[in-house]
Amino acid sequence: MFIPLYDQNPKIYVERPWVNQSLIIINLIIFAIQYVLPASGEGFVLVTMAVVPGWLSDPLIDQVPYLPDQTTLITYAFLHADWMHVLTNMLFLMVFGDNIEDAMGHVRYLVFYLACAAAGGLAHMLADPTSTAPLVGASGAVAGVIGAYIILFPKVRVYVLARIIIPLPLPIPALWVLGLWIAMQFFFVLFPDGSLTAWWAHLGGLMAGATLVFFLKRSTVSLFGR
Template structure:
């Protein structure tokens, strides 16, 4: 329905958000490797490295004996189903990640990102207790970045590509853009959508970002800023 293009929110603490760009590059690299593999091998990778609820709960043996069950709470976030899945996640991370890295610092941002990935996966597990399919994708971790952004920079302007008659870029406050996004996730949960989308991982990651951002931000970084 809309895509963020860029925001108007200058950095105040870091010159270059290399953790954000490093995560984007790593996701693209892993996906490129996936694309070089046979289709059957890609499916096998999703099973081996995706987060499968019944495997994490020790109800079913892990596909890779040398990989601990809990490790897939991290590895799932670096696999994607297709180019659209990858590019959408990376676009949101590119637009919002640099400012959260600026507000938290490089190391804490990396810890924050992985914490949101884990908490998003646990939210998915909680509402898919007997699920036997793999959860993959960076969207839970990226949702955490978005949750932090709406708390730290709700007034920052975000240019989104909106289709009214023709697609045009429109500047909107981050609060409205991200608020609409999370409302969409809740809507699909409430109507019981059967689409193959991990709605609860998105919601869990978003709430994790809101909860962690005040605890992990730099001293002096205010809440509800971005004007």
């Protein structure tokens, strides 16, 4: 697979993408807290903040004290399984999220991000409504960012770390890079690999992002790199 490093896509409207930067910092801080919690504490966090489809679809189970259980469709996106999980998601968010915030504005980008997270969690739940395995990770929200990016900036060059003989940064159009990532998500939904990766959450966030961008982008931002 590839590792995105940076893109040739200057921001036009936003001097500093502080929402995107804040989301990255919050995710890293929460994971650091998860990391130092004892097993009992981390278990409590997962029980009350992760998406558990079998519990979320059961009206008799009160998962989140004092709040609707649907709150987990947002909170799960700020939890991660391990360092590789959180760092990979945050790298994608750092490379692609700032331009989506630029295209939408601060407030609409935050709404967009949380909506994509919720869509990813909902798609995961609908795909296996009786599962009691907890879903965590920002992948659904990040997939939404990827969906919006490929709609707005398919021609932008993205520098990715690709291993041919030695690892080299190569400039590749976003349509190719992210198109390959999208194709992989559909492939593993059709042909599951037995891993714990929540492919349906990726697709749910992706489709939400590719749809919402039409309504939340600035009117002066063109579609498809025009």
